[in-house]
């Protein structure tokens with residue numbers, strides 16, 4: 290996050306000075322925005338940067354315990370520089386949060402600079418290879434030039450000058466990392482389902498009849514139900530990640546030309562796609578662990594590490610709930626544009642035909658299901674706006690009405706995102722397989738159908754509300770879904786092999802390519818320190834005295 294922020298928030302002159310040093314690893318930095326007391330509410334951050342025209346310096350200060358920077362990766366012991374997001378004061382006026390480059394350790398001795406308090410925040414659920422730290426300032430001075438001045442400046446005499454045309458240009462790094470995190474979610478889910486599918490092909494358990502041999506657990510329908518959605522989702526996230534990256538790049542190019550019109554849609558998309566992809570990946574990685582029984586609970590399976598790493602992405606770079614509410618904000622505006630007969634941006638264009646007041650005729654084809662997801666999103670949005678307006682008519686303020694409607698707002702945002710992801714998934718597969726062999730086309734189409742049928746069956750309640758789907762349609766869809774799982778089964782191992790993940794990347798006794806699961810589990814067990822000697826000294830210090838009633 291340090292380098293992307295240098296690139297996104299510094300003037301060309303500042304980049305010329307800082308970037309080579311950062312890329313050369315002469316300086317190592319992190320991005321310190323979150324504080325002990327605030328992570329989501331950036332405008333509530335308490336660290337201050339007060340400009341002193343006498344010395345042409347900013348005085349960095351942590352006025353309260355809750356103002357201490359908290360969480361930044363590498364902050365505890367690794368970095369010697371930080372990008373610190375602080376409330377900027379000049380001439381007695383607060384201009385809100387701005388980014389500053391702050392040296393916190395001596396470049397030679399690595400000792401913390403006078404006026405800087407820095408340390409480690411302690412053990413975490415995962416991510417323990419990163420030294421996330423805390424940082425406090427005691428009236429610590431930095432040169433005026435260390436304010437990152439691409440979007441705003443403070444002149445030598447303390448005059449504040451706003452440069453950026455879009456009020457949230459300083460939030461750019463967060464959008465960038467959110468876009469990256471969709472790809473990260475896809476990559477880690479692909480690892481987890483490679484491990485779980487390969488292991489499920491090796492593991493035999495239970496024989497349906499007394500004489501027969503035990504079945505591969507991958508042959509059980511319930512195991513296929515657990516795992517094939519994971520494979521399909523890994524592909525869905527990867528294709529959406531590539532699509533989102535292009536949307537991000539196009540928006541960035543437009544901003545460079547001074548056109549910020551597409552930034553709101555990018556913010557809405559990156560928010561909900563980051564939220565849904567990280568939440569889906571975390572819960573499906575946990576599902577992969579469930580599918581591996583006791584051995585999935587071993588650290589040597591690689592699955593606990595993957596879960597601990599990915600579940601954090603649901604929180605950092607914008608908490609799930611918060612980001613969906615950002616998307617909901619954009620959707621409510623889109624609803625108002627439909628009412629006013631104004632044009633809509635591409636990803637919400639389906640709304641222009643949606644508010645007919647009639648249920649969408651059910652069509653179980655892939656395109657029909659995608660249209661149903663769009664109808665579901667539009668229906669939820671319409672119902673949410675109705676709740677908002679009913680509350681406003683009762684005399685509540687907009688903020689109060691909004692807060693009371695946030696559960697529905699989140700539901701509308703999630704439904705919108707599912708519709709966007711499903712549409713992208715199918716259209717990207719069709720675009721990319723134009724020249725593929727019939728077999729590849731068949732398998733990839735089977736996977737996106739798994740995704741569509743799975744989520745349609747997960748949302749039958751909503752589909753009954755907003756489409757003409759009937760009980761028998763649902764019955765038929767369930768049978769079709771279960772039949773599709775059986776069609777995929779023969780290719781399942783080949784499909785995860787196609788993720789092409791080397792053993793060194795999987796780090797898993799269950800998922801290694803050679804399938805020698807039991808030998809690898811035993812080999813990993815031998816590494817346990819408890820196996821260093823036949824009798825552990827705790828027998829003599831605790832167990833034996835206890836057994837003799839002497840404790």
Ligand SMILES: CCCCCCCCCCCCC/C=C/C(=O)SCCNC(=O)CCNC(=O)[C@H](O)C(C)(C)COP(=O)(O)OP(=O)(O)OC[C@H]1O[C@@H](n2cnc3c(N)ncnc32)[C@H](O)[C@@H]1OP(=O)(O)O
Nearest residue numbers: 322328329330331457460463464469473556605606607611
């Ligand atoms: C190759 C390798 C790949 C590796 C992949 C990555 C690996 C991952 C490693 C990373 C390790 C962990 C790193 C983690 C870092 C962090 O966590 S950094 C801290 C992240 N913190 C957050 O995300 C905080 C979340 N909070 C916010 O973003 C904001 O507080 C808010 C919730 C958006 C609210 O902001 P606020 O200023 O209060 O604005 P609003 O009033 O809600 O909205 C005002 C308008 O501004 C628009 N807007 C808001 N944000 C953005 C944005 N980012 N971009 C564009 N526009 C934005 C918003 O839509 C409103 O617009 P209008 O509706 O038109 O008014």
Ligand SMILES: Cc1cc2nc3c(=O)[nH]c(=O)nc-3n(C[C@H](O)[C@H](O)[C@H](O)COP(=O)(O)OP(=O)(O)OC[C@H]3O[C@@H](n4cnc5c(N)ncnc54)[C@H](O)[C@@H]3O)c2cc1C
Nearest residue numbers: 320321322323327328329360361362601604605606607610
């Ligand atoms: C592994 C990891 C690495 C991190 N790395 C960094 C880093 O490098 N740099 C950095 O600056 N930060 C980092 N963070 C911090 C991260 O950005 C924050 O944790 C995140 O933004 C959430 O903020 P918070 O922790 O204050 O949670 P809060 O915002 O306090 O959320 C707590 C709960 O309150 C809810 N909530 C909060 N506000 C609202 C609202 N308005 N409406 C409804 N519900 C609400 C949330 O949904 C959540 O359920 C990291 C965090 C983790 C876990």
